[in-house]
Amino acid sequence: MDRKALINQIRLKKSFLCIGLDTDINKIPKHLLELNDPVFEFNKQIIDATKDFCVAYKINTAFYESRGVKGWESLVKTWQYLPKDCFSIADAKRGDIGNTSEMYASAFFDEASSAMSFDSITVAPYMGADSVKPFLKFKDKWVILLALTSNDGSKDFQNLSVGSEMLFETVIQKAGEWAGDEQMMFVVGATRGEAFLNIRKYAPEHFLLVPGVGAQGGSLEEVCKYGMTKDCGLLVNSSRAVIYASAGQDFAEKAKEEAMKVQKEMEIVLETVF
Amino acid sequence: MDRKALINQIRLKKSFLCIGLDTDINKIPKHLLELNDPVFEFNKQIIDATKDFCVAYKINTAFYESRGVKGWESLVKTWQYLPKDCFSIADAKRGDIGNTSEMYASAFFDEASSAMSFDSITVAPYMGADSVKPFLKFKDKWVILLALTSNDGSKDFQNLSVGSEMLFETVIQKAGEWAGDEQMMFVVGATRGEAFLNIRKYAPEHFLLVPGVGAQGGSLEEVCKYGMTKDCGLLVNSSRAVIYASAGQDFAEKAKEEAMKVQKEMEIVLETVF
Numbered sequence: 406m407d408r409k410a411l412i413n414q415i416r417l418k419k420s421f422l423c424i425g426l427d428t429d430i431n432k433i434p435k436h437l438l439e440l441n442d443p444v445f446e447f448n449k450q451i452i453d454a455t456k457d458f459c460v461a462y463k464i465n466t467a468f469y470e471s472r473g474v475k476g477w478e479s480l481v482k483t484w485q486y487l488p489k490d491c492f493s494i495a496d497a498k499r500g501d502i503g504n505t506s507e508m509y510a511s512a513f514f515d516e517a518s519s520a521m522s523f524d525s526i527t528v529a530p531y532m533g534a535d536s537v538k539p540f541l542k543f544k545d546k547w548v549i550l551l552a553l554t555s556n557d558g559s560k561d562f563q564n565l566s567v568g569s570e571m572l573f574e575t576v577i578q579k580a581g582e583w584a585g586d587e588q589m590m591f592v593v594g595a596t597r598g599e600a601f602l603n604i605r606k607y608a609p610e611h612f613l614l615v616p617g618v619g620a621q622g623g624s625l626e627e628v629c630k631y632g633m634t635k636d637c638g639l640l641v642n643s644s645r646a647v648i649y650a651s652a653g654q655d656f657a658e659k660a661k662e663e664a665m666k667v668q669k670e671m672e673i674v675l676e677t678v679f
Numbered sequence: 680m681d682r683k684a685l686i687n688q689i690r691l692k693k694s695f696l697c698i699g700l701d702t703d704i705n706k707i708p709k710h711l712l713e714l715n716d717p718v719f720e721f722n723k724q725i726i727d728a729t730k731d732f733c734v735a736y737k738i739n740t741a742f743y744e745s746r747g748v749k750g751w752e753s754l755v756k757t758w759q760y761l762p763k764d765c766f767s768i769a770d771a772k773r774g775d776i777g778n779t780s781e782m783y784a785s786a787f788f789d790e791a792s793s794a795m796s797f798d799s800i801t802v803a804p805y806m807g808a809d810s811v812k813p814f815l816k817f818k819d820k821w822v823i824l825l826a827l828t829s830n831d832g833s834k835d836f837q838n839l840s841v842g843s844e845m846l847f848e849t850v851i852q853k854a855g856e857w858a859g860d861e862q863m864m865f866v867v868g869a870t871r872g873e874a875f876l877n878i879r880k881y882a883p884e885h886f887l888l889v890p891g892v893g894a895q896g897g898s899l900e901e902v903c904k905y906g907m908t909k910d911c912g913l914l915v916n917s918s919r920a921v922i923y924a925s926a927g928q929d930f931a932e933k934a935k936e937e938a939m940k941v942q943k944e945m946e947i948v949l950e951t952v953f
Contacts, residue, residue: 414731437865467780467782473792474794476793477751498806500739501741501772502832505739506741508739508742512741512744512822519744519750520747529806529830531836531837532825533834533835534831534835536830554806555776556777556810558808558809560688562850566841566842632739659944672784677893
């Protein structure tokens with residue numbers, strides 16, 4: 406999905422919500438456990454219930470890998486079930502030397518090779534240019550590069566001073582040499598609203614993937630105040646607050662209510678820019 | 680496998696060779712392609728041929744993920760086939776917020792969950808302490824943290840000045856707060872022999888995983904000169920030079936010859952320390 410199509414979806418659905426399918430078999434409703442693939446069945450019902458209120462789904466691959474081959478089967482089936490008008494994110498935090506990143510790109514972008522073709526993948530920047538560029542060879546596929554994450558550990562390295570900047574700012578600047586805002590987004594943690602001011606100096610038009618609204622404690626208002634552009638420029642993720650809104654038979658209905666609630670908040674904000 | 684057992688294996692086999700199973704289905708001998716799981720059959724024969732000459736196997740997960748579910752099956756079967764007296768490395772370059780890193784730890788360390796339990800995993804440091812610590816909760820399991828990698832892109836961030844140090848030096852120092860040399864190793868690229876002098880200031884006793892000897896152009900002599908400790912302190916990896924020593928029917932025999940050649944060089948060096 407290209408940038409224009411993504412913006413179009415945001416306009417159509419009046420939403421920039423991304424739903425994170427961090428599906429933990431130990432947290433899904435117990436009645437699903439009798440089914441053949443409980444994780445996929447959970448995802449399927451969550452997707453059916455929420456797809457009108459979000460523009461993106463982010464699949465956290467760790468939750469699938471943790472269950473070995475069975476988990477990877479659930480991952481593939483979930484990707485295949487995602488509505489094609491939703492932007493899909495493999496939240497995989499990959500990155501390695503060139504020939505290895507090519508293999509990771511095949512894993513998440515090349516359907517002929519892996520039976521999956523996400524629109525985007527999250528990538529860790531530590532290994533530099535040649536660890537990122539192999540993903541950019543795929544047309545209309547995106548790298549979502551880690552810049553400033555929302556966890557405590559982000560302070561350890563991302564906030565270190567490198568000359569007159571912080572490391573995460575240097576990462577964003579450097580990444581500008583590898584791709585423009587048609588193929589590159591950045592992960593920016595939502596728990597620090599004012600951080601977006603700095604980010605927008607270096608990435609005025611880029612889309613930013615914002616985790617940490619909801620369960621991780623960020624505020625949608627702050628994010629929009631400091632981070633929104635004339636094209637929206639934001640994908641705000643909610644995982645646990647939506648998908649685990651209820652642990653009962655009504656989990657999908659409650660997830661829908663939660664997604665709808667966030668979408669309504671987003672609709673109000675979007676009226677100020679579109 | 681704990682540190683003592685690893686050092687013991689190095690003494691016994693007179694080798695600190697790690698063989699990288701970066702198994703690419705497009706590069707393995709054509710006669711294997713008729714078999715049910717060509718990648719596993721290739722790995723099996725490589726392992727049988729080389730296990731007396733190396734102390735570790737490193738499985739590059741990207742090469743398996745690129746083939747989707749089939750690839751993940753080959754990965755699990757390969758781990759299960761690894762000799763238990765060899766140190767096993769999941770070269771996965773993972774790292775995410777705490778609850779997600781816990782899932783990655785389950786994927787590679789918890790056999791009950793994923794049918795695999797490697798001795799160690801490579802981890803990217805960018806997200807800091809809470810992205811690394813979940814892996815350290817497992818007894819006798821190791822984190823091999825990316826410090827200085829051997830690719831061109833390593834210059835982009837790893838070599839940046841952070842105060843009076845370079846970023847990779849800060850990473851090594853900071854990691855010392857999370858674990859000692861009984862559970863933490865560092866990836867240090869072999870193409871820069873003198874870089875080991877600096878590394879040893881910060882990590883005098885840690886084992887270092889050294890990629891890039893052979894196909895990537897590093898010199899074993901340089902690595903040992905600057906990096907070796909009284910306990911050896913090195914695992915030197917060779918992937919392509921060993922596993923693709925021949926593309927014919929004799930691939931396993933040629934891999935054995937190559938592994939033996941490197942082991943003989945290592946034996947000579949080890950005589951100077953043990």
